[in-house]
Amino acid sequence: MNHIDLDTRPLNADTRPGGPRSQRIKDELAQSRQDAIVQAIARLDEPLHLIESDAGFTLGKKSPAQGVAGVLPPFPPERLGDRSFCTAHGARLPYVAGEMAGGIATPRMVIAMARAGMMGFFGAGGLPRERVAAAVAELTAALPGHRNWGVNLLHAPSEPAAEERTAELLLAHRVPAVSASAFMQLTPAVVRVAAHGLTRDVQGAVRRTTRLFAKVSRPEVAAQFMAPAPAELLRPLVERGLLTPGEAELAATVPVAEDITVEADSGGHTDNRPLTVLLPVMLALRDTLTERHGYSRPIWIGAAGGIGTPGATAAAFALGASYVVTGSVNQASVESGLSADAKALLSQAGLADVAMAPAGDMFELGVRLQVLRRGTMFAGRAEHLYQVYSAYPSWSAVPEADRTKIERDVLRAPYEQVWAGARTYWMEREPGQVERAERDPRHRMALVFRWYLGMSSRWAVQGETARRTDYQIWCGPAMGAFNEWAADGFLADPANRSVVQIARNLLTGAAAITRAHQLRGCGVEVPAAAFAFPARPLA
Numbered sequence: 001m002n003h004i005d006l007d008t009r010p011l012n013a014d015t016r017p018g019g020p021r022s023q024r025i026k027d028e029l030a031q032s033r034q035d036a037i038v039q040a041i042a043r044l045d046e047p048l049h050l051i052e053s054d055a056g057f058t059l060g061k062k063s064p065a066q067g068v069a070g071v072l073p074p075f076p077p078e079r080l081g082d083r084s085f086c087t088a089h090g091a092r093l094p095y096v097a098g099e100m101a102g103g104i105a106t107p108r109m110v111i112a113m114a115r116a117g118m119m120g121f122f123g124a125g126g127l128p129r130e131r132v133a134a135a136v137a138e139l140t141a142a143l144p145g146h147r148n149w150g151v152n153l154l155h156a157p158s159e160p161a162a163e164e165r166t167a168e169l170l171l172a173h174r175v176p177a178v179s180a181s182a183f184m185q186l187t188p189a190v191v192r193v194a195a196h197g198l199t200r201d202v203q204g205a206v207r208r209t210t211r212l213f214a215k216v217s218r219p220e221v222a223a224q225f226m227a228p229a230p231a232e233l234l235r236p237l238v239e240r241g242l243l244t245p246g247e248a249e250l251a252a253t254v255p256v257a258e259d260i261t262v263e264a265d266s267g268g269h270t271d272n273r274p275l276t277v278l279l280p281v282m283l284a285l286r287d288t289l290t291e292r293h294g295y296s297r298p299i300w301i302g303a304a305g306g307i308g309t310p311g312a313t314a315a316a317f318a319l320g321a322s323y324v325v326t327g328s329v330n331q332a333s334v335e336s337g338l339s340a341d342a343k344a345l346l347s348q349a350g351l352a353d354v355a356m357a358p359a360g361d362m363f364e365l366g367v368r369l370q371v372l373r374r375g376t377m378f379a380g381r382a383e384h385l386y387q388v389y390s391a392y393p394s395w396s397a398v399p400e401a402d403r404t405k406i407e408r409d410v411l412r413a414p415y416e417q418v419w420a421g422a423r424t425y426w427m428e429r430e431p432g433q434v435e436r437a438e439r440d441p442r443h444r445m446a447l448v449f450r451w452y453l454g455m456s457s458r459w460a461v462q463g464e465t466a467r468r469t470d471y472q473i474w475c476g477p478a479m480g481a482f483n484e485w486a487a488d489g490f491l492a493d494p495a496n497r498s499v500v501q502i503a504r505n506l507l508t509g510a511a512a513i514t515r516a517h518q519l520r521g522c523g524v525e526v527p528a529a530a531f532a533f534p535a536r537p538l539a
Contacts, residue, residue: 033058034527041515041530044508048072048515050522057523070522075515077507082322085259085300089177089211090147092117094323095503096261097330098215098304099152099179100474101125101268102337102457107138109335109499114149116500119323121179121213123337125154126361126454129165136173150177150213153190157362159430163189171196171210179213179261182269182361186224186256190214191233192242195251205296206254214257215304215325217264217271217278219285225257226289226299255299260286262321264305267328268369268474269359275306279319298322308478309485310509310533317510318517326506328479333499339463342473343494345375351480355379357472358386360453364446366390372475376468378456381410385449394441395448410452410470419444422451489535501538509533 040048040059050070051060057069078086081094097113097120099105105123113120122139124132136151143149151170156163167189170178180190190212197209214225234248243251262282264275279301286299303316304325316324331338332346353374359367363386371379388406392398395415398406403415411418426433426447437444456472458464486492491505516530 034529037519037524038527038529041512041519041526044076044511044515045074047074048519050524059519059524072515072518072522075511075518077504077511080317080507080511080514081324082298082300084298085322088258088300089119091119093503093507094317095507096120096213096302096323096325097499097503098261098325098327099123099125099150099181100327100331100336101127101152101154102461103127103131103135104331104337104461104474105152106335106337107135107142109330109333109337110139110149111142112335112498112500113503114143114146116503117148118500118503119148119150119177120499121149121177122151124151124166125181126457129169132166133169133173136169136175140173147176147211150179150211151175152179152181153193154181154361155183155187155190157184157365158433160187160189161430163187164192167193175210177211177213179215180225180257181215183214183216183225184221186229186233188233188237188242191229191251191256192237194256195229195234195237195243195247198247198250198254200250206250208258211259212257213259213261213302215261215263216282217262217269217273217305219281222260222262222282222285223289225260226255226286228252228254228293229256255289255293255295257299258297259300259302259323261302261304261325263325264303265476265478266305266370267331267354267476267479269367270305270370270476272356272370273305275303275316276319279303279316279321283320305476306478306481307506308480308482310506310513311531312478312481313506313510314513314517317514324506326478326503328474328476329482329502330499331473331475332479332482332494333497333502334495335499337461338473339461341463341465341468342460342471345372345468345471346473346475346479347483347494349374349475349479349483351477351484353480354475354477357382358453360450360457360472363389363450363453364443369474370476372471372473372479376471376473378470378472381470382453382456382472385410385452389442389446389449392442392445395445396441411448415448418448418451422447425451486535490537491535496537504538505533505535508538509535 049068050057052069095118099121100123110120110122122135178193194212199207201207216222229251237243238248262279264278265272300322302323302325303321307326308329354370355373356368357371357379359369456470459467460471460473512533516526520526
């Protein structure tokens with residue numbers, strides 16, 4: 001093994017008989033030491049030897065001439081997070097590529113992540129059942145024997161039947177992991193996924209057929225997923241024949257989800273909470289509920305939102321995250337389902353180039369999500385539609401000037417023409433929505449406006465350049481941070497932005513930065529360059 005070979009002579013030592021060291025030589029020696037420390041930290045598979053010096057501790061080589069005061073062991077990316085998380089999910093690295101709805105998180109992305117020893121979730125939200133089934137079939141065929149992949153189950157408060165149909169499909173195809181996102185409370189569908197197939201092994205421990213991840217941003221919602229499923233939800237599922245009495249009995253002894261993804265300031269559905277504030281609260285809540293319910297195995301807490309650089313990744317693990325989840329930055333990957341035109345807009349995003357806009361799937365509830373602002377007018381237009389919906393009981397009650405502007409600039413079609421298309425869509429998906437709209441003109445207006453919100457994300461996926469100003473691109477400030485970090489390195493070229501290369505660089509950089517902090521904690525003067533990890537091709 002090659003050990004570090006640093007010149008440990010004091011900087012004021014003479015290098016010529018009879019003459020003082022010049023300032024230039026002092027500076028060169030100091031720079032040489034700094035470079036050697038940075039290089040040593042980057043060799044993550046090798047130990048670091050601490051030796052005593054006049055100023056405290058520094059790095060040196062293991063030799064009889066130097067007294068080794070301590071050794072920092074190798075610190076590869078596998079040392080990050082919680083090893084038990086990786087063991088439970090059949091992964092090598094504690095990293096998850098999150099579920100970006102509308103198929104933006106593609107089967108190709110999930111397959112690449114799983115084969116690289118990480119996890120990925122297919123973005124099933126908003127897709128028709130046939131397309132989700134096709135994606136699941138593709139994933140099952142490509143990943144035989146793999147447990148480190150899954151599909152998302154997106155909460156649909158206005159379409160509970162659609163939510164239940166998706167849950168039915170995922171269970172029928174034995175999808176190994178399901179990520180429940182945007183839930184504001186437990187529903188029959190998500191409880192069914194969590195409880196389906198529960199059994200006991202020979203040691204009496206409860207085994208799960210489907211491992212449920214819950215993406216949450218509020219403690220009151222997290223507490224529901226960390227607690228056992230309530231009887232008032234389990235009982236009707238048993239009565240409907242969707243769970244067995246034995247499954248319901250076991251579900252009352254374990255948390256609904258053993259993987260809780262804490263979603264901070266992310267793209268899409270978010271409460272914009274800072275991770276440094278939110279994650280410690282969730283960790284404390286986990287500890288309280290684990291003790292209260294007497295769980296015999298851990299609930300893993302993951303971090304999502306704002307993770308777009310190695311430093312942010314290292315910070316998430318330093319806060320206590322068992323794993324990290326990335327989203328916005330993966331939209332820029334070659335495997336992403338987003339169009340090249342939309343990816344080009346993302347590549348120009350800065351930290352402040354995001355905005356909040358009404359969410360199409362929860363429009364009537366006033367729920368908002370975070371989107372790209374630069375290069376698109378979607379956020380402002382969607383907000384105007386919500387204000388009109390909130391202010392008027394029907395389309396006919398909207399002032400004529402406002403109606404004309406919406407039809408011309410936003411819908412780009414007559415209101416009744418859009419309603420005809422929306423009506424056909426809902427008659428196939430959930431006829432009850434049409435029945436309600438024909439009784440309630442305000443609900444009809446909501447469905448028309450939701451048509452725009454739904455199509456805007458589809459235009460971004462398909463690259464409808466004629467509707468570029470209407471692109472809805474889910475994006476958090478992590479995208480701007482990623483662009484700043486990647487600007488001058490290997491990942492500056494879009495062709496190099498595979499989802500695996502993005503992940504490996506974030507994790508390897510996080511390991512290097514963590515190691516630099518370890519050395520600084522030991523009193524070593526660590527140069528600033530050790531905390532700046534340039535992107536590079538990684539195997």
